[in-house]
Amino acid sequence: MNALHAARLALESELLHALHAQEFVVYYQPRVDLVSGRIDSAEALIRWRHPQRGLVCPGTFIPLAEEVGLIEPIGNWVLDTVFGQQARWLGQQIDVVPIAVNLSAAQLRNGKFVQNIVDALSRHALPAHHIEFELTESMVMHDVELAAAHLQALKKLGIQLSLDDFGTGHSSLAHLQRFPFDAVKIDRAFIRDVNCNAGNAAIATAVIAMAHSLHLRVVAEGVETEGQLQFLRRRRCDELQGFYFSEAVPAAQFETMLVEKTLLALGHQVDEDTLLIVDDEPGTLQTLRRLLRREGYRVLTASGGQEGLNVLALNRVQVIISDQRMPNMSGTQFMRIARELYPDTIRIILSGFTDLAAVTDSVNQGQLFKFMTKPWDDGELVRNIRDAFRLHRQRNG
Ligand SMILES: [Mg+2]
Incomplete structure (x- = not known):
């Protein structure tokens, strides 16, 4: 015990x-x-560069740090x-992605936590x-009210959770x-043998479906094999993290991945999602096609309603x-015909005009899923x- x-x-x-010596x-x-196969965020993970023991992983020192x-x-x-x-990175015009930081219960319990975050963001002039x-x-369980208040405030700032x-x-x-929350990360314990253990496969599938119904994105942790990858793709999991793509790497190496836009080869599309864009403006068609191809869809275009049909x-x-x-x-006429001939299609109008009568008319006649306005926000689109x-997919099994 003494030892x-x-x-x-x-x-x-x-x-x-170590804290003072910048280890x-x-x-x-x-x-x-x-x-799309693109890097869309990253998790920041602490390592301890110990002068004698080399690189120490957090599992060995974080629990003690919590205790003391x-x-x-x-x-x-x-x-x-x-x-x-x-x-x-932003200053160097690098195409950054959101970086996820793991919080601790102690930080969340601090009454000044949100203010500290606000201060730190402004200190670095970081949106x-x-x-x-x-x-x-378990972190939010401790004081549910305080945690909820903190998380709402962080969310209001624009931070993803x-x-x-x-x-x-x-x-x-x-x-x-x-x-x-914006996303749920399925624990690696369920992912490890997700393509050969029926129980874990059922849990992962159910978590994905439930999270999607609640409009949450789903991230699978600890993906290490192609089999796991394809299983998760078929279940429409949104993102993966794990050795199959990359281990945690130093900042310089991650920067290279961002600059080179390293892609994950996803292999054969599970079943091709096909999208039709109809617009008489060649420039708009081109911009939209480029944006949506990057998302992995098969994109078809037409410059008018007749061609669209x-x-x-x-x-x-x-x-x-x-x-x-x-x-x-007009878009309204086109959508009405498309609706009658292809009732399964999901229809979106993207219009530069928002005259109320025209909007109402096209929503009603085309039974639209969304009416969006130009200029659009790429992320929202x-x-x-x-x-x-x-x-x-839901409607068609
Ligand atoms: Mg984490």
Whole structure:
């Protein structure tokens, strides 16, 4: 017991020293979008560059740091490091992705937590949407009211929130509704043998379906094989993280991946999601085609309603986006015919005009899923289109 106690004391003082001696370092593990294969965020993971022991993983020192009250300063150091790094990348015009930072219960319990985040963001002049926080349910259980207030405030700032290690520990389904999460990360324990263990496959499938119904994105943790990847794609899981794509890497290496736009080869499309865009403006067609091809869809285009109907006759199309004001045939007319001939299609109008009578008319006649206005927000458009394909799948089994 004495020896154990002495070892702990030594580690404790080493930890304190490490904080001041800058022995900690942040690694970044990319997360990949399962439709486009692109890196769409990363998790910041702390490592300890120990002068004698080499690179130490958090599992060995974070629990102790929690016990001895060092977790908060260490957590704050990680926040500051990540915020600073993101701000530098932005300054270098690098196409950054949101970086997810793991929070600790101690940070969340601090009454000044939100203010500290606001201060840190402004210190680095970093817009909040470049940051995401990961937290586990046990952290919010401690003081549900305070946690809910903090999370709502963070969400209002524009920070994304994800629920970490879902499926282990306290997995209260009520929390998914109560807290403003954007994403759920399925714990690696369910992913490990998801393509050969029927029980885990059923759990992963159910979590994905439930999260989607609650409009949450789903991230699979610990994906290591192609089999797991294809299983998750078939179940329409949104993102993966794991060795199959990349381990956690130092900042410089992650920067290279961002700059080179490293892609995950997803292989053969599970079944091709096909989209038709109808617009008489060649420039708009081209911009939309480029944006949506990147998302992994098969994209068909037409410069008018008549041509659009021809395309529909020759192809299986699930989602249609159409301009409103076009010569010969308006978007409203086109959508009404498309609805009658292809009632399964999910229809979206993207219009430069928002005259109320025209909007009402086209929504009613075309039974639209969405009426969106130009200029559009790329992120919102992409989300709406994903939702449209999802709805199509739900309705058609
Ligand atoms: Mg995490």
